[in-house]
Amino acid sequence: MQPKKLLIAVFVCLGIWSCKEKEKVEIKDLQTVVELEPVKEFGFVLEDYIVKKDTIKKGDSFGEILERNHIGYPRIFNIAEKAKDSFDIRKLQVGKPYTLLCNNDSLQTPTCFIYQPNSIDYVVIKFADSIEAYKGKKPISIVQKEASGIVMNNLSETMESQGLPYSLINDMSDIYAWTIDFFRLQKGDRFKIVYKQRFIEDSIYAGIESIDAAYFQHRDESFYAFNFMVDSTKNIADYFDENTKSLRRTFLKAPVKFSRISSRYNLNRRIAYYGYKLRPHKGTDFAAPIGTEILATANGTVTESTRRGGNGKYVKIKHNATYSTQYLHMKAQNVRKGDYVKQGDVIGWVGMTGNTGGPHVCYRFWKNGKQVDPFKQKLPAAESIPDSLKSKYLEFIKPLKNQLDNIQFEDTKIELPTEDNVLTSEIQ
Template identity: 30%
Template sequence: MQKIVRTITLAYNNLPRPHRVMLGSLTVVTLAVAVWRPSVYHPEHNPIVKSVELEANQLRVLQPEASEPIDADQPTPDDDIPEDELDQKVAGEEGVHEYVVSTGDTLGSILTQYGIEMSDVSLLASQNRDLRNLKIGQQLSWTLTEDGDLKRLTWEVSRRETRTYDRVGNTFKETKETQKGEWRNSVLTGQLNGSFVSSASAAGLNRAEINAVIKALQWQLDFRKLRKGDQFAVLMSREEFDGKSEQSQLLGVRMRSSGKDYFAIRADDGKFYDRQGSGLARGFMRFPTMKQFRISSNFNPRRVNPVTGRIAPHKGVDFAMPVGTPVLAVGDGEVVIAKRSGAAGNYVAIRHGRQYTTRYMHLKKLLVKPGQKVKRGDRIALSGNTGRSTGPHLHYELWTNQQAVNPLTAKLPRSEGLMGKDRSDYLAQVKEVVPQLQLD
């Protein structure tokens, strides 16, 4: 051992001075680390855990600074959106959501914008792989359970084939139905004598067909302002089986109001265009402000109240923004509500056509009045912190067919027309349809 020590000492002394200094420093550091023993957590020792229960009023500090309190339900306004005869649904249609497949749509992108969990979509698509091949113009409709889970999905593959998927436990059972009737076209004409609904019913249209006409012309006409003597012609394709009409499809409509003609013709994509192939819808902006602000609380139809444990859906998106920020109408429409309204604070609701409604809450100042027409981009209010709010923000909602959807992902109405071969095919169809829409 002494021989080893002498050998090491001799080798150390023969090193250049800088090397001796460096080696000595490393030795000191090594000894210091060896002596220092940090406390180490051993999993076999149970840690001391203390549960702390917060009072309801203490939850405020745990949530986004600019939002609605998480320990309270959705800040629903005191007033519902006014409805009229045109909003009436077909018997048995309550709770049914409908969607026409458009360019770029997938089963997931369609259903998740309505708040349906991706796990439900994945389960359905994995068990029924054909649903991955949706085509433009096809229609989907679905119903949900009380907890917001997907209960049933109906896929109209074609006018003759319909597939229904019903939830049974953790599976979806598929049922196929093939129509066997004959499709025949018929033109129904009428003249307003009272409301459009009663006049169209007298002309032979059922409630579903009347709704289809209203939806097709919603961007061109205010049906509440039609006058006595206005005329209409409707081209329906109806399936008849055993002498009864089983289902129908609107192919085209012409409305003459105050001497002016309005047309809507159905294209192969399931949407309606004018006689030149131009889009009838009015385009929407994605955001109700001039620039995009931080999202303090997202759309969440399954949000749980942490105090009650009940589902308290958040039907819109909260944008944190300074008080006084201009709030804009996202699309053309009519103001139906502009007032102070309970937990929503100062509140504006705008109706766009007959399908879409937008809501804007917690405003500081209202710049519009009920009944006022607004254009896309018009200033309607200044953002604020009124009502039940934890900080300056704007709560914004988008509703389609009386159902709240995610404003950040929903398919928005667009005003572009048909192009290329789609347009030439459509114009050929127009030449066949328009001559049939003769008024008496």
């Protein structure tokens, strides 16, 4: 190799060595600067303790748990007495988690008992030196999300296929329970939602916080819904449309959730089994599994809660001078004659008592003493936004409506709705 080329090669090697050494120094420096944050839970640094986690078993008590971990009963009694003003140790529930923080030594003596009645709240009982008991909450973050979909089979399957929480489906059905007949959805019906989810410590899903706004397009008719605080003092909020009208009606569309109509009100019904004789059906049958909750469709007073003939076990409610409803074939009633019930209260459970070929509730509806088809009645709406709040409400929903309107649907080819593709079963 010529001297000039050799000199260049030496400088190149030195340069490479110098760069590598510099990288090593930088990496070394970086390693000394970056330190992992200690793992904390319930306000404690866990690496300072031996941590024992378990759940309350049948027969467990606060005393038995501590005794199993080498704390004597005189000490246990003293801890319980000092802690009782903050937490009643007798209220430990089977299946709920608890944590023991123990000394990091060979004895592993517990110094702290932490009980979690739910995923957010917890109770701390410290007894290392002095005894202290207090309640706390895990940090919660609220994240706003959006969703949309086109109904191809039923609302439940459409939302579940997108990985949306089941509770969100349930909340959606509650919002529109008074305005949309979910038992007659059509292919091509569409929805959009702006909602909030709760997360514990930014990572653990903790349920739906609220649905802030929703849009449902059913039979080419649009239904907006906006969650608005009507009375902040009493914490009363409700859903209203873009014109300040309440989405509620005086009656729910159905007395059961997530069911299907198996037989409609029909005064001209003829059944082959009875030789095609005229046997009018003056109720609407909602098929549902035995034990499904039956809900009062409006506020009122129970006038009957008994068992009689083909009706089986049933409940009848008088809502006012005009309207009454009846719920037949119950497995059992949950109310008595004279009870006052509110819309949505559980008044009984689906069964097969009386004349019935399968589990369902026969829902009967009276207007001025005559049985009528509830789906053909023009029922009054609940109160809308007070005049004093209308301008505030309209200003409040502007950004939410704009957000909803800008949510895009997936570009999916669908059949146009016809009488043949009406979805008679909403949620299986």
